[in-house]
Structures are given as C-alpha cells and as structure tokens.
Amino acid sequence: MPELRGSFGDQPHHILTRWFGTPDLHKLDVYAGKPGGYGALRKALLDMAPAEITNEVKTSGLRGRGGAGFATGTKWSFINRDAPGPKYVVVNADESEPGTSKDRYILENSPHMLVEGILIAAYAVGANQAWVYIRGEYDEPRRMLSEAIEEARAKGYVGPKPFGKEYPVDIRLYRGHGAYICGEETALLESLEGKRAQPRSRPPFPAVKGAWGRPTLLNNVETLATVPWIINNGGAAYAKLGTDKSPGTRLMSVSGNVRKPGVYEVELGQTFRHVIMELAGGVTEGRNLKVFWPGGSSAPVLPASMLDTKTDMEALAAARSMGGSGGVIVMDDQHCVVRAAYRLLQFYAHESCGKCTPCRVGGDWAVRTYERMLANEGSQIDLDTLQRVSDGLQYGRCLCGLGDSAGWVIDSTLRHFREEYEDHALRHECNVGAVTASA
Amino acid sequence: MLDEIKELPARYPQPRSAVMPALDLAQEELGHLTPEAMSEVAAALELDPGYVEGVATFYSLFHLEPTGKHRFYVCTNLSCALRGANEIVDHLKAAIGVMGPVQVSSDGLFSYEEVECLGACEFAPMMRLDHRYHHDLTEAKIDQVIAERKGRKEEIHLPARRRGASPPRSPGRSVAKPPGGETHVAIEPPLPGPPRKAGRGKRKDA
Known part of the structure; x- marks a missing residue:
C-alpha cells in the first residue's frame, strides 16, 4: 500500500478518491x-x-x-x-x-x-x-x-x-x-x-x-x-458538481511550503484559500503565504492577495492564470521570487526540445539574464530583456505550449513582484531572508 | 540481448517504436550506452546509428557516460527546492565524494544527478534510487541508504527478486544497517548498474 497524503474516504464530493485507502484497492x-x-x-x-x-x-x-x-x-x-x-x-x-x-x-x-x-x-x-x-x-x-x-x-x-x-x-x-x-x-x-x-x-x-x-x-x-x-x-x-463551465471535481496536488502537502480532490469553484489554508493545513508555521502557482509551474503565479480566486477554469482565466495540471505550488515569504523564477526557467530551457527558435533560444537567454541579476550584475537592461524574451515566447509563437509556459513564469512574476526584480537588478540586493531555491 | 532486441519491432504497429525499449535493454546490460552499443542496437533494428544516437541523446534516462552502480536522481525542481532539496544534494555530494554529476564515487558504487520534477511532490524533498522513490529526505536518510548499499556490495549480482525475498542479509557485516529503511515499496525491482553477466528476465512492460 502506498502512503496516502491527500483525499480519501466517503465524502459527498469524492468521485475519484472515495475508496482510496481501502486495503488492496489496486486488486x-x-x-x-x-x-x-x-x-x-x-x-x-x-x-x-x-x-x-x-x-x-x-x-x-x-x-x-x-x-x-x-x-x-x-x-x-x-x-x-x-x-x-x-x-x-x-x-x-x-x-x-x-x-x-x-x-x-x-x-x-x-x-x-x-x-x-x-x-x-x-x-x-x-x-x-x-x-x-x-x-x-x-x-x-x-x-x-x-x-x-x-x-x-x-x-x-x-x-x-x-x-x-x-x-x-x-x-x-x-x-x-x-x-x-x-x-x-x-x-x-x-x-x-x-x-x-x-x-x-x-x-x-x-x-x-x-x-x-x-x-x-x-x-x-x-x-x-x-x-x-x-x-x-x-x-x-x-x-451538477462544480461550476457551469467547469463541472465536477479535480485532483489538486498541493506542494511546497504547506503543513500538509498532498493530493486533494476539490470540487471546482472552491477557492484556493480552501485548498491551501484548509485542505493543505496552511502555510508553514510562523510564515506567511507569498505566492502560489495554481496549476503547475506553467500556470502564471498568483500573489497571496489573490488567495480567494476560485479553482474553476473561468475564474483562473479572469485572474490571468489557468487551472493547468492541478499542481498547486505554495511558496512562503522566506523565499525569493526571482530565484524561484530562475529555477523554473532552468527547467524550461532544459526541457525545450529545440524545434522552435523562440523556445530554444529564449529559455537560455532568460536563464543567463537571471544569472546576471542574481550575481548582482544586473541593470535596467536586464529587466527589459526579460520582458522582451517573455513576450517572444508567448502568443503561439511556438508549436506547443512549452514556450508560452516559460514566458508566463517570467511575465507573471514580473507583473506581481516587480519590486523584488528591481531589488535584484537595480539595487543589487535581495530583501528576502532565507533563500533556498537553487542558485 | 541482441536476440531479444531483434524480437522487439514485431510488437509495435511500426518497427521504429522498438528503439527505446531496445536501448533500455542495452543500458540495463551495460550500465550506460556506449557508441558501440548504440551501433549494435541500430544494426539489430535496421536503423541508422546516427538515428539511434539521436534518440538516446534526447531522453534524460539514457546515459551516455558511465554511472555509479547506484545512481541518485534527486529532484531539485521548485516543490522540492522549497523543502530543502539543494541542501540534500550538497550533503549527498559530500557523502559519496563527488564534485558533480559526471563523476562516479571512487568505489564505483555511486553517482548522482539533479533531476526535474518526479511527480511525488507531496513527499518533497524526494529522489529516485534503484528504481524506487525515497520520500521526505533528510541528511540522515541519505547516509542510511548509502550505508545500506555499501553493505550490500557482494550481494549485488544476485537476481533482484530473490534478494528481495530473503530480507535477512548475511550476518557479521561491519557496516551498520539502520532499522526501518526502505519501507515505501514492497517489491524491489532490479538494480541498474555497470556490466553484469547474468541475463535477466524480460521486463513486463517492454
């Protein structure tokens, strides 16, 4: 039996996970x-x-x-x-x-x-x-x-x-x-x-x-x-479950700085406050929510102030994000958004298949720009470069969504955390205490 | 092995689909994919060697350089990094005595790689080692799995399933084997590693 961290048991909205936890359910x-x-x-x-x-x-x-x-x-x-x-x-x-x-x-x-x-x-x-x-x-x-x-x-x-x-x-x-x-x-x-x-x-x-x-x-x-x-x-x-346009339930895997990471079955239309603060037990003790990715790393980030955004696809689109794969990554205020974005851009650059030029070139370009900023060698030029690379990756310029996703990481973190980017690029400082995201 | 590879194409609607399962068999046998191995796979499948190498270099689970007998695949993507994965990697590097992912520990037992999300984010930080996931990593857990594998050195050539079926290891071994390790998964699949002579059972999913 695999260890269960998440939803299981007989609850009215448990469509997928109702019998999870039953011994030998895989038989x-x-x-x-x-x-x-x-x-x-x-x-x-x-x-x-x-x-x-x-x-x-x-x-x-x-x-x-x-x-x-x-x-x-x-x-x-x-x-x-x-x-x-x-x-x-x-x-x-x-x-x-x-x-x-x-x-x-x-x-x-x-x-x-x-x-x-x-x-x-x-x-x-x-x-x-x-x-x-x-x-x-x-x-x-x-x-x-x-x-x-x-x-x-x-x-x-x-x-x-x-x-x-x-x-x-x-x-x-x-x-x-x-x-x-x-x-x-x-x-x-x-x-x-x-x-x-x-x-x-x-x-x-x-x-x-x-x-x-x-x-x-x-x-x-x-x-x-x-x-x-x-x-x-x-x-x-x-x-009848969920919302009109996003009916039903979906599994959301909540990870990162929460007390109870796990895979939770959520009726669409519930808020992220419910998902993160109730189901996943809230943010790590003594810390505050800073930002979350509502649908995998490809979904544009939402800051703590948007915790009441609903989980259905229409609400997320209105918040300029998306439901994506249902992966909710939660980051607390001890972590630096610029470093987190850098780590994700490393991922997208590494995983680009190389077929479309904007994605193949743009990912690496962004990574090098982040490296310059994190080495305290950044300037306004780097902020402009990031925005330009981000725009170049989006809007269907690539055959698949990988390019867009990389662009959205840059774009959404810049949009919601411009000041933190400016701290790095212009003032050569990071105002966040402990930073553990990869450097 | 080559005979087994030659049987693969018939299992797919088009023979080319056999290239990854074939490379899989070669890598299991050899530990990593040498240019010669890729050429032989190509010949067995009647494909161009350059094509086969093109496929092998695209996918990160194919290794073109030698690896340790036990390779740590440590996730350092965001969900794990937020819970200390980078510190785990630092500790692991020191514990097995390597500077980076291309290096193999001096006893040939260990190497590591930082990998992207392995899809077990609720157990972060986590890693894959010897075909199994290891959850909620701590420095102590890393030390434990290393010690267990050092202790197992002489048993490594036994078929994996038989080894899994006989839990008591030979007594009197000097390396400490802490209790309660390796509990996530009941069955232990074969270990990957460098040259092995014994043939192995066919993979169920090949």
Missing part, C-alpha cells in the same frame, strides 16, 4: 467489489451504443485534466468511429509538470479505475488497441498498472469478448525515458513512434492522424479515471 476483486467497480464497463458495453457513451460524457461537461482543459466528450466525437482501419486510444501518463503528482496518486491507489475508463473510451471511439505512455521514472505505478491490466485480462475485460460482447480491446504500456515535452500530445506520439519527442504542427490533429498515422484519442489519466463514475451515475449528475 481487481477489491475494486470490482466496490459499488460500480467495472459496472460502468459492463453498462457501456451491454446497454449503451457508442454514441450514447460519448453523449453522456458530453453531458457531464468533463474537461481534460492534463492541462488544456478541452471538453472531453467533444474530443471523443472528433474520432470517426466508422472509418476503416486501426484506431488508437493513447493515455497520457507522462505526468511531469512541476508540482503535479495526481496521476501517480490514481495509478498507485486505483489503477483499475483507469483501466475501466480506458476500455470504455476505446469502445466509444471504436479503438481496439490502447497504449498507455507512462513516464520512465514511475517504476512502481507502472508495475501496479501492468498488474491491473493483467488481472483485467485474466477476467476477460481486456481481451476478445469483454462481458460476452464481441468487442476486442487490448491495453499495452509504453515506457517514457525522461522528457517533459512528452506530456505534450503530439510530442508524446512522436516518442511512441520511436522518435525524438518534438511536437508536430497541427492540423492534422491526432483525432485524424495520430499514432502511427491513425485516428487517435489522447486523454490524461485523471480524465479517463473519471469516466466510469460518469457512466455509472450519468453525465447530468456530474454536471
């Missing part, structure tokens, strides 16, 4: 013994037409939990189920957005929930083969998922006739090898095809031409793990 018998366990797959295969399943997901309003928040049912409907030839479901289990550990939480605690979701999705879109692209460092989650698939195979759920229905589905794992960019869907497909993971230009979209040139549905782990609940309880029931 098929235990999972299938819970209300609805593999019942959704049975219902989907025996009582529903594929189009009905997709419609149910549309009705739920579920939006992708990987980062972009695209409407899941709509994405499913892009696949032409009747097109001849192979079609694929590809599951993005390459969780690597800094501050995000929610997919691991699902994989380690309830892998069958994902397996069931994959099988339902495969049937809905007309795929007979699913691939789970799982990050290479997730040795233990990979082992658990692999065992879950084999258990489902032994039961016949994965195989030629699940629940007696002539609809063969197979699930295979593909291990990633350490590249953040593989979380981007087209880079993931390139990697799955045995190439350097560089994003493709779109169109064609994966729904038309995805893995190995075939129509492909790509969904995140949490997205698919939510599907069995929707099939069991109906899309309308799911849509």
Whole structure:
C-alpha cells in the first residue's frame, strides 16, 4: 500500500478518491467489489451504443485534466468511429509538470479505475488497441498498472469478448525515458513512434492522424479515471458538481511550503484559500503565504492577495492564470521570487526540445539574464530583456505550449513582484531572508 | 540481448517504436550506452546509428557516460527546492565524494544527478534510487541508504527478486544497517548498474 497524503474516504464530493485507502484497492476483486467497480464497463458495453457513451460524457461537461482543459466528450466525437482501419486510444501518463503528482496518486491507489475508463473510451471511439505512455521514472505505478491490466485480462475485460460482447480491446504500456515535452500530445506520439519527442504542427490533429498515422484519442489519466463514475451515475449528475463551465471535481496536488502537502480532490469553484489554508493545513508555521502557482509551474503565479480566486477554469482565466495540471505550488515569504523564477526557467530551457527558435533560444537567454541579476550584475537592461524574451515566447509563437509556459513564469512574476526584480537588478540586493531555491 | 532486441519491432504497429525499449535493454546490460552499443542496437533494428544516437541523446534516462552502480536522481525542481532539496544534494555530494554529476564515487558504487520534477511532490524533498522513490529526505536518510548499499556490495549480482525475498542479509557485516529503511515499496525491482553477466528476465512492460 502506498502512503496516502491527500483525499480519501466517503465524502459527498469524492468521485475519484472515495475508496482510496481501502486495503488492496489496486486488486481487481477489491475494486470490482466496490459499488460500480467495472459496472460502468459492463453498462457501456451491454446497454449503451457508442454514441450514447460519448453523449453522456458530453453531458457531464468533463474537461481534460492534463492541462488544456478541452471538453472531453467533444474530443471523443472528433474520432470517426466508422472509418476503416486501426484506431488508437493513447493515455497520457507522462505526468511531469512541476508540482503535479495526481496521476501517480490514481495509478498507485486505483489503477483499475483507469483501466475501466480506458476500455470504455476505446469502445466509444471504436479503438481496439490502447497504449498507455507512462513516464520512465514511475517504476512502481507502472508495475501496479501492468498488474491491473493483467488481472483485467485474466477476467476477460481486456481481451476478445469483454462481458460476452464481441468487442476486442487490448491495453499495452509504453515506457517514457525522461522528457517533459512528452506530456505534450503530439510530442508524446512522436516518442511512441520511436522518435525524438518534438511536437508536430497541427492540423492534422491526432483525432485524424495520430499514432502511427491513425485516428487517435489522447486523454490524461485523471480524465479517463473519471469516466466510469460518469457512466455509472450519468453525465447530468456530474454536471451538477462544480461550476457551469467547469463541472465536477479535480485532483489538486498541493506542494511546497504547506503543513500538509498532498493530493486533494476539490470540487471546482472552491477557492484556493480552501485548498491551501484548509485542505493543505496552511502555510508553514510562523510564515506567511507569498505566492502560489495554481496549476503547475506553467500556470502564471498568483500573489497571496489573490488567495480567494476560485479553482474553476473561468475564474483562473479572469485572474490571468489557468487551472493547468492541478499542481498547486505554495511558496512562503522566506523565499525569493526571482530565484524561484530562475529555477523554473532552468527547467524550461532544459526541457525545450529545440524545434522552435523562440523556445530554444529564449529559455537560455532568460536563464543567463537571471544569472546576471542574481550575481548582482544586473541593470535596467536586464529587466527589459526579460520582458522582451517573455513576450517572444508567448502568443503561439511556438508549436506547443512549452514556450508560452516559460514566458508566463517570467511575465507573471514580473507583473506581481516587480519590486523584488528591481531589488535584484537595480539595487543589487535581495530583501528576502532565507533563500533556498537553487542558485 | 541482441536476440531479444531483434524480437522487439514485431510488437509495435511500426518497427521504429522498438528503439527505446531496445536501448533500455542495452543500458540495463551495460550500465550506460556506449557508441558501440548504440551501433549494435541500430544494426539489430535496421536503423541508422546516427538515428539511434539521436534518440538516446534526447531522453534524460539514457546515459551516455558511465554511472555509479547506484545512481541518485534527486529532484531539485521548485516543490522540492522549497523543502530543502539543494541542501540534500550538497550533503549527498559530500557523502559519496563527488564534485558533480559526471563523476562516479571512487568505489564505483555511486553517482548522482539533479533531476526535474518526479511527480511525488507531496513527499518533497524526494529522489529516485534503484528504481524506487525515497520520500521526505533528510541528511540522515541519505547516509542510511548509502550505508545500506555499501553493505550490500557482494550481494549485488544476485537476481533482484530473490534478494528481495530473503530480507535477512548475511550476518557479521561491519557496516551498520539502520532499522526501518526502505519501507515505501514492497517489491524491489532490479538494480541498474555497470556490466553484469547474468541475463535477466524480460521486463513486463517492454
């Protein structure tokens, strides 16, 4: 049993995590013994037409939990189920957005929930083969998922006739090898095809031409793990939770300077005050909240004054940020924003795949500018350079979102903490006490 | 190993997808990917050696330089850095006696690397070592895992699963083995490391 830090147990809004913490929930018998366990797959295969399943997901309003928040049912409907030839479901289990550990939480605690979701999705879109692209460092989650698939195979759920229905589905794992960019869907497909993971230009979209040139549905782990609940309880029931445009719940992994870091299931529309101050127990004793990243390191930062921002995607967009991957990184007032931004820019520069010039060049440029400022050799020129690099990275100038994300780190920290940047660049001082972020 | 690699392409809709699983097998066997190994993998898969090297250099889990038998992958991204990861790295470097990530400890046992987020942020600071995650790192925990691995030196060639199944280590060893270590994960997968002769079971997920 993995150690649980986060949500579990029977609470009204616990859709994903209700049974987490049950001994051996990762075993098929235990999972299938819970209300609805593999019942959704049975219902989907025996009582529903594929189009009905997709419609149910549309009705739920579920939006992708990987980062972009695209409407899941709509994405499913892009696949032409009747097109001849192979079609694929590809599951993005390459969780690597800094501050995000929610997919691991699902994989380690309830892998069958994902397996069931994959099988339902495969049937809905007309795929007979699913691939789970799982990050290479997730040795233990990979082992658990692999065992879950084999258990489902032994039961016949994965195989030629699940629940007696002539609809063969197979699930295979593909291990990633350490590249953040593989979380981007087209880079993931390139990697799955045995190439350097560089994003493709779109169109064609994966729904038309995805893995190995075939129509492909790509969904995140949490997205698919939510599907069995929707099939069991109906899309309308799911849509009642959360807000109108961001229905349901999502897992938020809260990390950094909080007393109770963990993965919490949150009904969308709750405030970050609830998430950080109540669920995660508030900021480290004796310190104050300074800033938080509301949706992984790529989501533009929000200062402590915006703690009452709500967690739904519309509220976050209005606050000039985003829900992203649900990773909430909390930083207290003992840490320096400029150094934190520097550490993140090191990350984006390192993970740039090198395909698009703004991202390949801009990341390194920003890193060197931060280094100059942190070595007390900065000036107004460096502040201007950072703003210019940030602008150059954004606004769709790159094929994928990595460039934008790097730009947002610079842009949002500069916007909310200009004074701290000026301390470094113009006055050659840091007014924050202990600074432990990498230098 | 090459025979095993030659069987890989048939498992995928297109043979090229076998390149990473093949490199994986080579790296497990050799500890790191030498130019010769990459050329052999290329020949076995009927790919251009330059192509294979291009893939190997793209992904950070492929090592082109020798590594220690036990490689520490310490996360120093923001969530871990905010909870002391950089101090952990400093301590680790001193404890294994290396200056940087390209260096291997003088006994060949250890090397380290600072890595990006490993997706276990609620357990920060954390690291991956010998295919397992280690949580809530402290300097004492680092010392403990090092001591345990030094003590294990002679057992390292045993198949990993058998080793996991027989917890009592040979008595009378001089290195202290603190109690209660290594409790996060029940099964201990194979350890990575430099040249090993014994063949190993196929990976389940390959």
